[in-house]
Amino acid sequence: MDSRRLFSGSFSLKNIHPAVLITAVFLVAYPSFATDFFIFQIGAYSLILGTIALSLMMLAGYGGMVSLAQLTVAGLAAYLIAILGDNSMGVMGLGWPWWLTVIVSVLGAALFSTFIGAVSVRTEGIYTIMITLAVAVAFFYFVRQNYVLFNGFTGFAGVEPPILFGVYWRDPVPFYYLSLVVAVGFFAAVSYCARSTFGLGLQAIRDNPRRMRALGYNVTLHRIVAYFFSGIVAGVGGVLLVWFNGRVSPGTVGVDVAIDILVIAVVGGMRHPIGPFLGAIAFVLLENFAIDLIDRERFNMVIGAAFLLVVLFSPDGLLGLWNRVRDRLRFRGNAQLSAERVNKDDPASSGSLEKS
Numbered sequence: 206m207d208s209r210r211l212f213s214g215s216f217s218l219k220n221i222h223p224a225v226l227i228t229a230v231f232l233v234a235y236p237s238f239a240t241d242f243f244i245f246q247i248g249a250y251s252l253i254l255g256t257i258a259l260s261l262m263m264l265a266g267y268g269g270m271v272s273l274a275q276l277t278v279a280g281l282a283a284y285l286i287a288i289l290g291d292n293s294m295g296v297m298g299l300g301w302p303w304w305l306t307v308i309v310s311v312l313g314a315a316l317f318s319t320f321i322g323a324v325s326v327r328t329e330g331i332y333t334i335m336i337t338l339a340v341a342v343a344f345f346y347f348v349r350q351n352y353v354l355f356n357g358f359t360g361f362a363g364v365e366p367p368i369l370f371g372v373y374w375r376d377p378v379p380f381y382y383l384s385l386v387v388a389v390g391f392f393a394a395v396s397y398c399a400r401s402t403f404g405l406g407l408q409a410i411r412d413n414p415r416r417m418r419a420l421g422y423n424v425t426l427h428r429i430v431a432y433f434f435s436g437i438v439a440g441v442g443g444v445l446l447v448w449f450n451g452r453v454s455p456g457t458v459g460v461d462v463a464i465d466i467l468v469i470a471v472v473g474g475m476r477h478p479i480g481p482f483l484g485a486i487a488f489v490l491l492e493n494f495a496i497d498l499i500d501r502e503r504f505n506m507v508i509g510a511a512f513l514l515v516v517l518f519s520p521d522g523l524l525g526l527w528n529r530v531r532d533r534l535r536f537r538g539n540a541q542l543s544a545e546r547v548n549k550d551d552p553a554s555s556g557s558l559e560k561s
Contacts, residue, residue, distance in 0.1 A: 232385060236378045245377035245449075246493065251485045252384040253449055256391055257442035258469040258481035260435040263395050266475040267404060268431045269411035270326065274337040276466045277344045278318045278436050279443030280458030284348065284355060285310035286364060286447050293363025296356040303367040311440035318436025319429060326428035341463045349455040360454025364447050375448060384445055388482065391438050395478045398434070407431055461505070468508060472515050474524030483523045487511070 236244050257279050264270045288297040290306040301309075325336040348355040366374040374380055398404040407427055410417045414424050447453045456462070465488065473484025488508070495507050519526045 236381055241377040244381045247489055249377070249381045249384045249445075249449060251482065251489045252381075252388040253442055253445045254466070254469055254488065255473075255482035255485035256384075256388050256445070257439050258466050258473070258485060259388075259391055259395060259478060260438035260442070261466055261470045262473075262475055262478060262481045263398070263435050263438065264431060265470065266477075266480075267399055267411065268407050268428060269329075270322075270428060270431070271334050271467070272321065272325070272337040272432075272435075273334060273463050273467060274318075274321050274340045274344075275435065275439045276463040277341045277458055278314045278321070278439040279446060280344070280348075280453070281317050282310040282314035282440040282443030283447035283453040283457060284361070285313050286444055287361035287453050288354065290364065292361040294356055294359065294361050296352075296361070297354065298361075307444055310444060311437060314440030314443060315433050315436035318439065319433045322429045322432025326425055326432070338460070338463075341458070342460055345455055345458050345460060348458065358455060360452060360457070362452040364451055364453065366448040375451070380449070387441055387445060391441070392478050392482075395438070399478075403427070403430070465508070468512050472512060472522050474522030476521055477524055480522055480524045487523065 235248055239248065257275055260278070261272060261275045264272050264275075286306055289299050289301045289309060290303060291300055292298045321337060321340055324340075325333050328336060348360075349358055351357060366380070368374070372379050374383055399408070406417070406422060410422065410424050410427055418424050446457070450457070469484040469488050470481050471484070472487060473482065474480030491507060491511065499507060515522055515526075
């Protein structure tokens with residue numbers, strides 16, 4: 206489906222692939238047949254992690270910039286929700302209106318992401334990874350040791366979403382639909398961005414920054430703007446994350462959890478916005494059900510093994526595996542259809558083959 210048709214007015218339901226319609230119907234109807242545990246702990250949590258991983262996919266997939274600080278950006282938004290809004294710890298909790306708190310938190314996360322981009326965009330490859338990892342580690346230790354603003358090791362608890370239109374938005378079904386709307390909105394935005402002038406320029410910079418610089422493009426500015434947009438995506442994901450957990454602490458922005466976002470994006474696939482959500486579903490299912498088979502302490506070993514297997518057999522992640530299977534099935538179907546057409550057009554040849 207070409208997203209340009211959607212925004213140009215030439216879009217119709219005939220342009221939608223049947224698989225997209227089936228997926229949309231399933232996601233909308235999911236709460237009608239799932240339990241509260243699967244709605245909240247599996248469905249909503251997967252959508253939140255997928256949204257945060259989507260911000261990384263935008264940077265790495267379209268811009269070639271692998272950032273390990275995306276969860277840090279989301280974590281800052283989560284902390285700002287607790288600091289500017291309400292919490293039950295008796296520390297900070299300025300009591301701002303929820304809508305103003307959300308706006309300031311997301312913008313603060315976006316500006317923080319812009320700062321990270323301004324520091325790291327002049328580097329490439331392993332150096333970008335190390336700089337963003339250093340930012341993530343520094344932020345983790347800062348919030349852990351700062352008790353005046355971030356309440357140190359304890360963090361904040363009692364962070365609740367607003368009651369709007371008479372609905373308590375942390376209930377499983379409302380929160381799932383809230384997460385779904387946010388995920389679908391950012392999925393559509395990133396998909397459209399990839400085909401926009403800015404997105405095409407960003408992908409060209411990824412492939413050959415020297416040539417784009419020679420053509421007059423401001424490579425550094427393009428990359429920093431990409432960090433700003435990814436910060437908005439991660440920031441909204443951080444708001445949903447703190448509402449989901451009801452609390453935020455240094456463990457929320459730990460280095461191990463930051464690396465999990467990279468694992469989710471890589472396992473799902475970095476070449477399409479649907480990849481992070483596929484990786485998030487696989488990660489959440491493993492996180493919730495792998496402990497029934499192994500010890501909780503060995504969960505990271507399972508995640509690491511799954512990560513290695515996917516990278517070895519499909520560099521494009523689960524999405525790449527699906528594309529391979531689909532292409533093989535399509536090839537076999539086309540070959541069988543071609544053989545049937547040959548037999549239908551030339552029955553004598555098939556008869557002679559049977560006699561021989």
